[in-house]
Amino acid sequence: MDRRPITSTYRLQLRGPRADAAGRAFTFADAEAQVPYLADLGVSHLYLSPILTAVPESNHGYDVIDPTTVNPELGGMAGLQSLADAAHAAGLGLIIDLVPNHLGVAEPRLNEWWWDVLTHGRDSQFEPYFDIDWHADNGAGGKMGLPVLGAEDDLDKLEVDRSGEEPLLRYYDHAFPIAPGTDAGTPQEVHDRQSYRLMYWRDGIIGYRRFFSVNGLAGIRQEHPVVFEHTHRVVRELLAADVIDGVRIDHPDGLSDPFEYLRELRRLLGEDKWLVIEKILGAAEPLDPRLDVDGTTGYDALREFDNVFYNRDSRDRMSILALQQSGSPWDRAAVAATEQRLKYEIARGELAAEVRRLARALRRDNWSTGGGNVGEDELIDTICELVAAMPVYRADYESLSRTTSTVIAEMVARFPSRVFALDLISAGLVADGEAATRFAQVCGAVMAKGVEDTTFYRACRLVSSQEVGGDPGRYGMSSAEFHLLQSERARLWPKSMTTLSTHDTKRGEDVRARILGLSDVSGDWAEAVRSWTSITPAPDGATGYFLLQNIIGVWPVDGVVTDELRARLHAYAEKAMREAAMRTNWFEPDEDFEMAVRHWIDALLDGPLHDDITAFVARIAPAGWVTGWSRKLLQLTGPGIPDTYQGTEFVEDSLVDPDNRRFIDYAARAAALAELAHGAAPSPVAAPETPAEPPEGFDQDAADRVKLMVVHEGLRLRRERPGSFVGGTYQPVFAEGTGERYLVGSARGPVDGEQDIITLVTRRPIGLQAEGGWGDTTVTLPEGLWTDRFTGRSWSGTVTVASVFDTYPFALLVADEKEG
Structure with a gap:
């Protein structure tokens, strides 16, 4: 069967038997066994975690020890070829994850x-x-x-x-x-x-x-041709054998020259292969258009898909609650100040070796006669202040020109006593030699460690915003801004990956969907938190409030606490506390404090608050489901190439790694998909007047099936009409009436044709229900007859949202093909 063009991906986490205490594995053969299911689901390409030989105990594969061989624990080259043959026979392609920046050397x-x-x-x-x-x-x-x-x-x-x-x-x-x-x-x-x-x-x-x-x-030096050739030998073989259709590049910002590396890689791949990079963009940072890539791995899109579902009116109340519980409001100013302070501390501490090496390179590359009177401590401290003030991972992309010079100018104004040290740094950077390269590399490492790995474990206004590429100082966005960003992606980066969950996200998409729903019940949430913390106080307020939101995100709707969930929460708390490094850390763990936090978690799970928490979760969980389904449908029908992370075609409760790399029950998903294929549509979700209240008996299992339906129909439609999605047009669709702000809609179509797909979803179902539902809200459809892929019902002209959403709180309308 001919392979289809890339319209979507499905991420698979591979691992050998030594990576699991019970000896379980997910190898190429295991992936091959799921090809029929994934083909039926509707994906176009399997997206594999790293395939090269890694440390045997690795459960992720990013610690490659031999980049010249395919991992024998996964099945080696023969196993990969067999998987490719099976995928190709089913009309699917393969994308691989490549790690060019570093090798594993722990042993x-x-x-x-x-x-x-x-x-x-x-x-x-x-x-x-x-x-x-x-x-x-x-x-x-x-x-x-x-x-x-x-x-x-x-x-x-x-x-x-x-x-x-x-x-x-x-x-x-x-x-x-x-x-x-x-x-x-x-x-x-x-x-x-x-x-x-x-x-x-x-x-x-x-x-x-x-x-x-x-x-x-x-780190390895891809700037040397012999290194590039040696480390990409397997890629060359796979291309020659027509095994792969594209590559995802891990952490290009760590390389000496990402631009040149990606240009060389594009020469190797050819123009027809898909190439995306794990480039973490700031909220106002563009992807450099000179890069010869198809886009990023989608953390920028994740930020947008989340932000449009926040209730921005609750910002001040949530800031006050965070201040009461943690001592900080975690607003924009507080987050920015914390990020800069922690980046400075990281540069002075964990990354001191890299900073010292940078300082020596700056002196060597200093072309001026000045700087000799700048002491070592002054130079290093100034470097740390400068790196901490940098607003992006690395600023040597052409699209970010003048970023570094602007920050230096601001520092001259703030620290006039450091003008000579800043002059030395400027002279070293302008030489465009080793110092400039090391400065860019250090900036990226400091940003990752100071922001993602530390600040994002301290901030707690609403933890769902603290995701890779996130901007927790911000609190949501309007639907108009959301549409502007999607139209830019459709125009500038139509083949960029979009994602909602990855192996690196700190919470899975459905956990975030539930947590961000707290913004719609901020008053009740504040009252509950104050009551709960008075009855069962945490050993530390800031730690407790951060963890409590995550606990709410994964709390079972039926209140049944399993041993597995308890162990997962204990493990998550340990990692979160140590990453935050407020009361304990990885280098000097405070075992007494960590034990106290575990006891506190057990008290929530087993103590007098259990029923109250279960009742609260039962109230907000349905809204989280609606948000999760709606957001997934927006992703699947939006600009870019949507990735579905393994298992997330069901509602899923993963936390940070390694929790999000657990084994997936594909048998259950395949069985549910087979039922869908035989006409067993999921139960109706809610009435238009009560979008946050499902009917009696609607449970987690029913929610899983609705999400599976959304994923299945979205992927199938992309496969059927690739021209409407990949490179197609994008237009917002707006509602009119009392509930207009609760609807997000878009229209897609081929560049050379009329719009033929309309997506309509519910935003903030709790807020909508509080205002009485959809009422007189209407949407005007383009000319013609439009059929909903989920219900089979057809619509035309101006229709009420309540009638379109009378079965599910979303719709995927497809224009009937015109005769002639």
């Missing part, structure tokens, strides 16, 4: 290239592959510093292991190579002869560029 012996560099130092053939600091002033005496020692005097714990074919230098469970002919003498003497130096981890001396602050992921 050095697993990575042949890294092991060779540790063995031979600068003489290794693979030395140019890694971004290593060999300068004499690197803090490790010109050797490569490895931050592995648990104490400053732990070199005394070294041993030489001669039990194998080659001698090894051992430090507890860590093993390191010994260069040929250097194994004589004490372990300490042997260590001193190596090209690496084992360092106390708290000293912050790290001799290689990392992925953010992860010591076990070493």
Whole structure:
């Protein structure tokens, strides 16, 4: 069967048996078994998590140890080819996830290239592959510093292991190579002869560029042609064998020159292959049009799809509640101040090694005669202040020209005493050499760690806004702004990926849908929170309020608390608390505080508040379902290529990784889809007057089936009419009447034809119900007869929204084909 053009993707998380305590796996063969179901669902392409050989215990695949082979634990090249054959036979294509920025080095012996560099130092053939600091002033005496020692005097714990074919230098469970002919003498003497130096981890001396602050992921240098060729050998083979149709690129901002890398990759792929990049855009940041890509991986779209469903009128009340519970209103000013402060702290702390290396590069690249009187501490502190003030991940894209110079000018005004340090930095950056590259790389790492990984675990006005690429200082957007952004995507980036959930989102799409619904019941929510915290207070107010919103997001509608849910919440709380780094952290965990928080969670699950929380959730959950269905339909019929993350064709309650990488019950989904195919339509959802109240007996299982119907029909329609979606036109559709602000609608059609698809969805169902439902609200349809894909009913002219939504709170109208 001929493969279809790309109209949608379905993300699959692959893993080998060693990544799961019970030995479960999801390999190429397991993916192949789901091809019939996914073809029936309506997707055009399977979107695979990283396929190259990674650390055996990895449950994500981003810690690649051998980029020249397909992971044998997943089935190797033969397994991938078999999956591709099955997919192609079903008319589906494959997209792969590529990790060009770094390799896994946590266990050095697993990575042949890294092991060779540790063995031979600068003489290794693979030395140019890694971004290593060999300068004499690197803090490790010109050797490569490895931050592995648990104490400053732990070199005394070294041993030489001669039990194998080659001698090894051992430090507890860590093993390191010994260069040929250097194994004589004490372990300490042997260590001193190596090209690496084992360092106390708290000293912050790290001799290689990392992925953010992860010591076990070493950056590689794609700017070297030999490195690009070697690391993309598998991609070249897959292209030659016609196995893949596109590539997703992980974290291009970590590379030395993302623009040049992507240009080279496009040459390799060809113009016909799909290429999207994990570029995290700020709310006002454009994707550089010079990049030879089809778009981003969709976090910008996720932000837009969420924001249009907020009740902006509740902003002040939610800010006051956050202030009472956490000590901060978490408004725009508070979020911005916290982000800048935490970015500075990250630059001074976790990323101090990268900042020091940047400082040395700035001095080397300084072309001016000034700067000699700027002390090391002053320079480093000024760098940290500058990096903290940068508003984007990296500013060396042409579309962001003058960003860095503007921030420097603002700093000169704020810190006149630092003018000489800023001059030195400016002179180093203008040389456009190593310093400029390292500055861009450090900015991205500091932004990720300071904002996504720290601020977003502290802010708590409404945690659903704290997503990758999110803007929690903002509180929703109008439907007009939403439509403007969608029309821009349709015009500028029609093949960009759009998404609602990923392997990196901090909460799944349906969890966020329920939480953002709190903005429509802000008064009742505030009253409930004050009551609950007085009865069962958290060990810390800010921590408790943050966690409480997430607990509400996953609380079962029937109130049945399973052991699995309890364990998941405990694990989530531990990660969230340590990422926030307010009362505990990853480096020095406060076990007493963490235990107290676990006890508090158990008290909510088992104690006197259980029934109150269940009743509150039962009230808001249906509105969350409506929001989830509506938002999914907007994504599926909007501009771009929509991705469905594994399992989210049902209502799903995932939290942050690894929770969102759990195994999916595909059998249940396939059975439900088969029922749909045999005409078993989901139960009616709600009356138009009470859109937030489903009929008696409508439960989680029914909600799953409605969402499956939405996904199935949306994907099928995209497949049937690709020209109306990929590169098609986009126009907003507005309602008129008392409920007009609660409807979001759009019209799509081919560029050279008339609009033939209209999407209508409900926005803020609780607010709508409070105003009496749709009432006299109408929508005027374009000329012709329009049939709803969900109900089979046809409409024309001006119709009441209540009549269109009398079965489901959304509609997907398709123009009947005209005769002749």
